[in-house]
Amino acid sequence: FSTSSNSNYSSSEVEKNSIQALIFDSYYDSHRGVITFVRVFSGELEKGKRVKLANSGVEFTITEVGYFNPDLIPNEKLNQGEIGYVITNLKDIHQVRVGDTITNVGTGRHLSLLGYKKVKPMVFASIFPTDSNDYLNLKKGLEKLYLNDSALQFQGIYSKALGAGFRVGFLGLLHADVVRERLEREFNLNLILTPPQVEFKREDSNFFEPVVKIMIITPNDYSGRMMQLVQNYRGRFIGMDSVGTSRDLSLQYEMPMSELISDFYDRLKSATSGYASLDWEFLEYRQVKADKLEILINNNLVEEFSEVVVSERAYEKASNLLKRIREIIPRQQYEVKLQAKYKGKIIASERISPYRKNVLIKSGKVIGAGDVGRKRKLLEKQKEGKKRMKMIGRVEIPKEGFLKLFKR
Template sequence: MTENQSIRNFCIIAHIDHGKSTLADRILDLCHTIPKQKMRDQVLDRMDLERERGITIKAKAVRLEYFSSQRNSSYVFNMIDTPGHADFSYEVSRSLAACEGAILVIDATQGVEAQTLAHTNIALAEGLAILPVINKIDLPSANPDRVCEEIENVLGPDHLPIALVSAKLGKGVEELLEKVIDFIPPPQGQAKKSLKALVFDSIYDSYRGVLPFIRIFEGLINKGIEIMIYSNKQKYQVIEIGIFNPDMKEIESLGPGEVGYISCNIKAIQDCRVGDTITLAINPTSQAVPGYKKAKPMVFCSFYPINAEGYEILKEALEKLQLNDASLMFEPDVSEALGFGFRCGFLGLLHMEIIQERIEREFDIEVVATAPHVVYHVLTKNGEIIEVKSPRDFPSAGEIEEAEEPIVEMKIITPSTAIGGVMDLCQSKRGVLQDMTYLDPNTVIIRYHLPMAEILFDFYNRLKSVSRGYASMDYEFFGYASSNLVKVDILVSKEKVDGLSFISHEENAARRSRELVTRLRKLIPRQMFTVSVQAAIGGKIIAREDVAALRKDVLAKCYGGDITRKRKLLEKQKEGKKRMKAVGKISLPQEAFLAVLQTEEQ
């Protein structure tokens, strides 16, 4: 247990690629946390996916011991390295709930970007001390003076002193740690009070069960004591207590302000959720740790195992991933074409992609994912409000009184030279301009209200294209708005494939249907009979393509001779094709389901 005054709890927040993980590496170096022979780049990014893509997916907590030569005293830093992408903003909010301060990293060449603003607003709402850091000052294109102006526009004139660092070279990092001691307040909390600890993350261990990662606000936690999960009143005995150094290291106890993990034989995954409060069984706290929001999924899609026996393995995989990623939601689902599976909710498309890849890599299950979609609200003519999470739940046109689609508030930060292209893109996606603010003469923040469904389709790539790579975006849920929506069914050989159905605004339905059936014609393998691919709204076919049949040359053996012999052979082949078509089953590849995503013009 450590004295409160010598503890500093902080996380590192930034836009993607602004150097959070590199700065975390240099701080670990300065605190001599990891032996030099074991040190590597992005040392806290443990997943292969994180290292391959060069992004942080999971927030990582680590305990550091820092000796300040200026003060001639030692300090304990509990540092959390957080993701930068918008799809993992829930990881950031969880990290901020466990801290008193945040290091806000801004690239000296890029300046303030969309996620910089988003993370800053979350940190300000939590009441955290924000320490601005301008990184990459060693680069020839760095412009710290311009970035300082942008920081003042975001944080106001009375912000904390700005630190200038080069995380790659280690320049200015020691001065930054001294500023952390000066400006990030030590945790408040008394050891004599009843235990109150926040579960900010957790993992599943095959031998020890669920291991909650906790931040203690009040009281002490020791080995052998009986604790209680506040939400469900379940009681457990603490077997092991530890800290992250950065690997798990067992210690005797944790006190106010400290961060660590506990092992107490929690076998059921659902018994200890992220955001829960842990307290003592004999003297529980009167109220839970406040202000912890539940994640709200923005994008839904269904996962189905390739083989029926993979259903239980997929269920177990999703439960374990949900324990580690509280923003993942799932429920059982069934499809006529794909069998039993799970409908899953995600914060965005990258989040969905990462979860699918983690299922396939970590649990060795091959899954088919349906096209992603958002949740619509439909008011039926008998006054019932339906929450439509899947296109097949969408009622027929005759039953609908009004349909609503989710709207997001999109903030786009772009160079002023690209304003025209960005606005044209947003208008083409049915966006409504809210306002425009200049950060400086060359940089502008444009705020739009856009349908969530429209930004699923290649919006980010096209934004980068029209701004030559300089624009950045961030969005948050705004509300629901009335819209003229229709459900488009896809029929393959006149059989409805519910995994390919989609809901669209009426004015876009015909164009998207034509593009989709054209793509499917190229993706569906050719059979020994003609396969028709149709798009229909209700009973009306609005688009059709045919996948040509593979044909055996039955006339090859006929050289010369009477034409009636050739006709007889062709008629026989035709009859065979008809019989084959009646019993033939079409096997759709995974790419066919992803084709729904790519129905926008490139």
């Protein structure tokens, strides 16, 4: 371990007094708490020693250390340069993060290994179990995945339509699909994913949109594609620099967070054959012309599809969303009206026509042939029946529909 990389500590302090062990994986045991996998860079880890996590500040007493063989084989201590496991006996999984450093208690300083950085999720969406009884299993599954996936963030929420669930942060849409797949396969769950959204601040009638600064590092050959892509996502150019002696470029932009959390990251990777990398930091909230885009199904508001949208995106978002909803809702015995309401006005609409029986034919024979009044009476009777069905009927959106809507 090179002490020259961190000028805050003297060489004697690092070599003689410090413990520095990097956590690279972990899992939860119901009896022994969080079990971390570590590599010891300096010092010794042994049973009964009081230590702390450098970045979170959580203290604990080591209950056991050992090696992999490949099972967990207990040992008296782990020495400098060795890889093994540490049983923390911590029952809260949120206290331990992959990338954190185990170090001394009472050193008075953070002896965190360089390179640790909290991962920022790129896409936010809500996850709900199709069966409300599976809520606790979903929570347990997310907690277990969180232990070895430091990019995963989640908090509990409640929806009138979908019940109890979680608001979850992901790195991208692919990451979201992988997490959903693992939850369904490993924990035997049926899940619903809602479309990604961002929260706006509202003061009186004014909306403030979160704006971030993004830095894209991409090979020079893809710079033209990158600039066009960012402009399509309402990005504002700040600057461009070359990266060292390589042919890579660093592009800096300001971009609304609502654009970033959609499928921008995935499009970025596709446009550069996977070579580009992206980092971002929050700048500020800026006032924009925006309002809530409300989605109505048969005049009933569907809160899960409604979100705050800037004016320049309202019609485009409404039209695309209604067309996709129309594709996923099964045809009914009555007409289904889909509408998008923005600033008190209907700006887009779609219609799902009902199943309709030909009431003018019975047993292969035409009824009221030549009698226009008789035909009209039969059609009006059918129309009234459809109208009554519409009043008492409830449109159910299938689980697969939410999964399709999750992709832009």
